[in-house]
Amino acid sequence: MKNKSFIKWGFLVLLTMLVISSCKQDIRSLDISFTPVSTLIGPSDQQDLKLNAQSDSNIVFQWTPATTPDSGLILYQVAFDSVGSNFSKPIFKVISDGSGAMTQATVSQKLLNQIAALAGIQASSTGKVAWTVIASKAANAKASSMTRTLILERPAGFAVLPDSLFLTGSATEAGTDITKAIPMKKTADGVFELYTSLKAGTYQLTDKANGSGTRYYIDTNDNMIKVGNSLTTFVGATKAYRLTCDFTVATVQAVQIDSIGLYQSAKNEEIGELAYIGNSTWAIDSLPVVFVQFSWGRDDRYKFILHTPKGSEWWGSQNYNNVRPAGQPPSYFYLVPVSNTQWDYTFKFDPAADGHEVNVNIYFQSTAPYIHKITYLN
Incomplete structure (x- = not known):
């Protein structure tokens, strides 16, 4: 019995050594080398895009794949930055389709409008944004040496729409206490409505009923909504109105209700x-x-x-x-x-x-x- 136990024990030891030896032989260094994207396919350089943030039509960015000697997985991001930058700190990055694995990225016009705003292009204005593709393999990331420029024409309206909106001020029913600001009804993305009265005084809009909110005012010269702490003045007798604020086009409509x-x-x-x-x-x-x-x-x-x-x-x-x-x-x-x-x-x-x-x-x-x-x- 002792001999049989000894033989069995020896066999297990030998098997363990073989497994360890096999594992050691499988250990090898990870090859993270690759050649970055060489060609950007589309959109074309200096392509002019008139953006419509409400459109369902997307812009597709495409490029040739990066190459790697071991056919390892490479992931992609489209990077956007100001013209002349080196993309070391892009203003925005979009992961490519297929969770980063595909050589194309589908970008909505709404997102491009936000990117244009980040690049300093004002609403109802035209400006340029540069783009390239950053490929990565494990921790190794490389930007393509090729860049292209988009000419983006932004629509009127805000790139980032408020999710809530309040009315406050001496011209309103709630007065100037911001914590008592009147909430407006959200009827669509970026569109708000309120049935209320206005009296002689001033008012403004905010996206939060506290001091930390973004403030907006109505520029009476062009009847457009703008960001800022300025106050809008209301003159005349107290009357009931339906106020409609549409941030997608930065306009306000006041309809008097008789x-x-x-x-x-x-x-x-x-x-x-x-x-x-x-x-x-x-x-x-x-x-x-x-x-x-x-x-x-x-x-x-x-x-x-x-x-x-x-x-x-x-x-x-x-x-x-x-x-x-x-x-x-x-x-x-x-x-x-x-x-x-x-x-x-x-x-x-x-x-x-x-x-x-x-x-x-x-x-x-x-x-x-x-x-x-x-x-x-x-």
């Missing part, structure tokens, strides 16, 4: 006018409602008309045909822009409103869906 009427479909006319009472709210305290008799019954449909100096806007239900409100969820009362047809996209009064008075409130508040409320008084 009144909102409650339109009764069966009468084909407005039966009451809601007045602005502050905090993005319109109301009428007591409105008499009488349904209209038809052969099939009494009609109870209604919607709203928003009156502006530019014309009338119709607001109503999300539903083409509607039911009575009893038992319906809050979304039944949501307000959306609708057509001016007499019967479509209307709401229905509760039967309790017929021959009685109601209180009506419309809430165009930025922190919730636009909605209205009917309260039956007697």
